[in-house]
Amino acid sequence: MMKVLVTGADGFIGSHLTEELVKKGYEVRAFTYYNSFGTWGWLDMMPAEILKSVEIFSGDIRDPNGVRMAVKGVEEIFHLAALIAIPFSFHSPDSYVDTNIKGTLNVLQAARDYDTSKVLITSTSEVYGTAQYVPIDEKHPYQGQSPYSATKIGADRLAESFYRSFETPISIVRPFNTYGPRQSARAVIPTIISQLLAGKKEIKLGALSPTRDFNYVKDTVAGFISIAESDRTIGEEINIATQNEISIGELASEIISQINPDARIICEEERLRPEKSEVNRLLGSNEKIKRLTGWRPQYSLKEGLQKTIDWVKENNAIYKTDIYNI
Structure with missing residues (x-):
């Protein structure tokens, strides 16, 4: 090759x-x-x-x-x-x-x-x-x-x-x-998972209403x-893109349900983007990549999250869960 x-x-x-x-x-x-x-x-x-x-x-x-x-x-x-x-x-x-x-x-x-x-x-x-x-x-x-x-x-x-x-x-x-294994805590999914696995009962996040299309x-x-x-x-x-979207709040609730259903979400002001900077909705079309290459997503969000949780469990010591990672 x-x-x-x-x-x-x-x-x-x-x-x-x-x-x-x-x-x-x-x-x-x-x-x-x-x-x-x-x-x-x-x-x-x-x-x-x-x-x-x-x-x-x-x-x-x-x-x-x-x-x-x-x-x-x-x-x-x-x-x-x-x-x-x-x-x-x-x-x-x-x-x-x-x-x-x-x-x-x-x-x-x-x-x-x-x-x-x-x-x-x-x-x-x-x-x-x-x-x-x-x-x-x-x-x-x-x-x-x-x-x-x-x-x-x-x-x-x-x-x-x-x-x-x-x-x-x-x-x-x-x-x-x-998202997936080896992602830094500046991203939302490892932020949520690492806080939960560290035993946090209050999960600190920014805006909860924006939606994202997660691969x-x-x-x-x-x-x-x-x-x-x-x-x-x-x-x-x-x-x-997967051509599916989920809000950050719904995503956090799903991860919480898998790890510690007693935890709750705290919206922390320092994690919020300036109002005009926040991207409120991302939902991508994957028609072009499928047409040109035949690519198709193979992992559901539920499957991907479970694999990510399993990896963070083994490596949570690398995450600084007491600080806001920018």
Whole structure:
């Protein structure tokens, strides 16, 4: 199988994607964020027999020279490296511009220079903002309701410009909310689960009324790979979505019922987004990905939640349940 580069391989989705690509026989170079501790993020928790097959490249996506070194010699790129926490983008937007926009530019420039056969640019459902109609298809207008989403819109449009200007073979992959093992507590599902498993009786959350379309991480990864393996996806923007929605309040109640029915939800003010920034409804259309690739979600929300709960039970010590993780 071909040699591929996964940027952001040390992250939540990136680590699962790296693992699945190795299992499918790909030769994988994993771009991880350099740090002096010598850690490789979530890759450190990958099974040893998988990790030994991975070529680790530690660098910084903001550095064009390092990115060029990482891209040299690979046939395809899965570009996932990004800053993604929305609350952090409120007070550090410069870092999001440097990482999400300039980092994507570095990948696109290197891919163009080395004539890479395909580049998958990771987008986010947050680029749509609150749904103007549902299900949200790929023609839905964009709305930057946070500095994070604005930088992802910018990165997507850069990718489109390279396709139209230089015929760079890109696909824009747009997952709706992904969850599962190895997700940080800045996301709502591990926040709820880790608080419950730590014995908390009051579960602290932000807004409860917004709805989300949740993908189990293995379904998201399967979507990435199906888009990479299809010749029909070049130049396209493609949602990965279940086409089902649930409110955060309903989600929390479901998880509470599975772990500790006596717990109750507390809406904590510091966890609320600014009013005009909150994305109130996300429900994605998956018609395009099904048409172009044949992908279908394999996990129900109930199944995915149970697998996530089981994993957090074994690893709850890594979560700081007494603080608000932004």
